[in-house]
Amino acid sequence: MAVVNMTAAFIRSLTSKPPDSGRVEYWDSLTAGLCLRVSPTGQGTWTFRYRPREGAGFQRITLGKLNELTLAEARERVLRHRVAVSDGGDPQGERKARRHAASQALTFDGLAQRYLNEYAKPNKKSWRNDEGYLKRPQAAWGARAASTITRRNVIALLDAIRAEAPVSANRTHTILTTLFNWAVEGELLEATPIAGLKKRARETAKERVLSDPEIRVLWQKLDGAGGLSDDVADALKLILVLGQRPGEVAGALQSELIKLGDAVDARWEIPAGRTKAGRAHVVPLPPMGMELFKRALSRRAIDGDGQSVFASKFTSRKTIARHSLSHGLSRVIQRLPVDGPDSEARRSLKESPPTPHDLRRTLATGLARLGVPREDRKAVLAHIEGDVHGQHYDKYERLREKRSALVTWEEHLAALVK
Structure with missing residues (x-):
């Protein structure tokens, strides 16, 4: 000493x-x-x-x-x-007593809401994902004192989620780890029940890409998908047409759509605050993409708030949630009959169901197959180079190249689904 x-x-x-x-x-x-x-x-x-x-x-x-x-x-x-x-x-004893009393009064619902309001919303663009992944824990522990949740409780919940959706179990694990660590750091809890707990499911790198017959079957099913809202169906189509991230499509705002009636200059300007890279991204709109946006806006003229493109059915939010696209796509594929045209593609879709992000990967792979240069494919997907030049100095938007790439893909897509 x-x-x-x-x-x-x-x-x-x-x-x-x-x-x-x-x-x-x-x-x-x-x-x-x-x-x-x-x-x-x-x-x-x-x-x-x-x-x-x-x-x-x-x-x-x-x-x-x-x-x-x-x-x-x-x-x-x-x-x-x-x-x-x-x-x-x-x-120190008095401080521990105050913390214990406060933690006993704090329910898990209360802790989750404080985490969202005080940490996730101010710091994470993806805070709505956190909100979605916390729904299962809140349903299980909502009114319970957060300090009484044990490691066994966490394991039981994650294992139940893993039985239905292994990837969701791991995402829930990540959010709970962040939430409990934040609570301990802020002296809302004395300890975290999840410390050192390994992920409950093993994940492999995602490589799912839809074949042309699968694209045709899925597109036709989206045209008349029973039980699926027009907004969710059109948003899924837009991911396939434009290749943008599902969350960015779901959260599209009317103010981001520029010159929508202009066949030459129509574009979708996604602000930096809504992109993964934190950098504004401009997406030229080819005819099919432009028409899908117009169709959604025609519905908003009747029931919209003047802000959202794809409206949520829940009053607590304006745009549809990212996970609504996942649930919608899953329902469409579950209801897909095996018999019919392209029966092999139908069976493949049911045996290996794609996610909304797989639609984005399908566009990227399709552009490569159609001979679109790598730089132009990356520009469409908003993938920027990792060096200083790419991140801070190269501000060229490649609008002409992006439009050409998306038109090339749309022509291929239109020939498939006509």
């Missing part, structure tokens, strides 16, 4: 040359009980060690992080805590 005369200069030397391994503690010779813990990353934390009057062993309470608390402020906090201890108090 190193006892030192702490000064500002000494502390600067610690953070500029942190320990090679392990956490090192430095105790202030002028303020009994004040300790600075320094990690190999140079991060420091102030703590105070004391012994309560009621006979308990030594206790330690965290005062704050080094980058948030100066030496003088840390010493002042120790003096305040020491007065409380001399009066019979136990600062």
Whole structure:
């Protein structure tokens, strides 16, 4: 235990040359009980060690992080805590009691909502995915105190999801890990029940691409899919026609559609806030894509809010949810009769059901098969180069090349589904 005369200069030397391994503690010779813990990353934390009057062993309470608390402020906090201890108090015990009381009052529904409002929405473009994956845990644990959820509860829930949808089980696992870690970091919970738990399902890289007969069967089924809304059917078609991400298609807004009646310059401008790369993306609209958007807008003229392109049936949201496309596509394929034209393709669709993202991959593969250059395919898909030049300097939109690529694909697609 190193006892030192702490000064500002000494502390600067610690953070500029942190320990090679392990956490090192430095105790202030002028303020009994004040300790600075320094990690190999140079991060420091102030703590105070004391012994309560009621006979308990030594206790330690965290005062704050080094980058948030100066030496003088840390010493002042120790003096305040020491007065409380001399009066019979136990600062750390009282803090634990407050946390425990708060965690007992906090239901899982309440915790999930706080996570969405305070963390997911401000920090994640995909927060609606988090909201969707939390529905099963909320249905299972909603009114229960979040602090009472055990590791066995988490395993049972994830295994139940895995039996129906292995990938969804892993995505739910990821969201729950983030949620519980956030709750512990924010002192809403004392511990996470999911720490160290391995994913419950094994995933393989997705390579599903629809064959031309499969495209024809699926397109024709979407034209008259019973039980599927026109908005969901048209959104699925647009993914296949334009190759954009399912979430971007589902969340399309009317304000993003530019010159929709112009056969030469019609385009869809997706803002940076709605793209995975955080970079605005312009999609030229070939005739089939333009007509699908027009058809959706004609429905909004009757029942729309003037903002969304594809409207949700739920009043709590304006646009359809990303997972509505997955559920809709799954229902269409489940109801697909095996007998009929292209029977082999029908069987293939039912035996290996594609996802909405597979429709995007199908376009990408189809463009390659049709001889569209790699740079133009990447431009259509909004895949940018990973180097500094590609990310920050190359701002050329390749609109002409993207339009040519999408027209080439649409002509192939139209010949298939006519």
